[in-house]
Amino acid sequence: MTFRPEQLALTRRISSTRDDSRLVCLLQPGSAEAEQFRCLRYSLLRTLTAGRCNVIAVTSPGGGTGKTTTAINLAAALEEAGVFRVLLVDADLRTATIADRLELGAVVNNGLDAALANGSLGLSDIVRSSSEPYGFGILPTAARPDIAGQLFASPRFATLLREAREQYDFIVIDTPPLLPAADCRAMAPWVDGFLVVVAAHQTPRKVLAESLNAMRQEQILGLVFSGDDASPWFTRGGSVVGN
Ligand SMILES: Nc1ncnc2c1ncn2[C@@H]1O[C@H](COP(=O)(O)OP(=O)(O)O)[C@@H](O)[C@H]1O
Ligand SMILES: [Mg+2]
Secondary structure, three states: OOOOHHHHHHHHHHHOOOOOOOOHHHHOOOOHHHHHHHHHHHHHHHHOOOOOOEEEEEEOOOOOOOHHHHHHHHHHHHHHOOOOOEEEEEOOOOOOOHHHHOOOOOOOOOOHHHHHHOOOOOHHHHOEOOOOOOOOEEEOOOOOOOOHHHHHHOOHHHHHHHHHHOOOOEEEEEOOOOOOOOHHHHHHHHOOEEEEEEEOOOOOHHHHHHHHHOOOHHHEEEEEEEOOOOOOEEEEOOOOOOO
């Protein structure tokens, strides 16, 4: 396997400051785990429509299951192909962890939360465009758990996504958990599909079934199992049987 020089620089730069071993596509591109994200990339490429922007939201029934980790690694795996313009969006206004995990610094009045609240902010005001050390664009947010529900009820998210669709081939959106918050339901009309991250051997089937039933079936791109021996493990479709 060969790496482009900028990828090697990327590996050095973030690993020197942070031990975030789960960001395998950034820190350990030669690992078996990073290879699994490439498999996920190919599964998605088979599933999605070529020749137009695809907006993929990453969600899960509850918190702490690996949504953010999956979203970051998927954005990196898509970018690594070298042909796609990729935007990673932190739309989890409840916990907002992408700026911290990618060491972007504080997000103060220049993130998704600010643009949802303030109609005069456009995409170019808030996106950290693809430059060193990342090859993909990043739209971070500050945490606004108090008003997240209200912000997603506004039409601003749709406007911003429309603008982004014109500039990118893939938009990967990190979202809050599906069951406790309405945010994923609010953004569903504007995204092309959801990847549902499931904690292997932990997420109860009933809870997963409840989550899948809360989505339009044709919007479920598939399940990503995190924390499994060969994680992430991807399966297409969304039917769950049993308990
Ligand atoms: N595939 C995985 N296997 C094991 N641990 C993981 C995996 N993906 C994420 N984690 C860990 O689980 C915790 C929660 O991950 P995170 O991506 O923040 O989840 P969420 O966004 O759903 O809250 C983090 O400590 C992360 O390092
Ligand atoms: Mg998260």
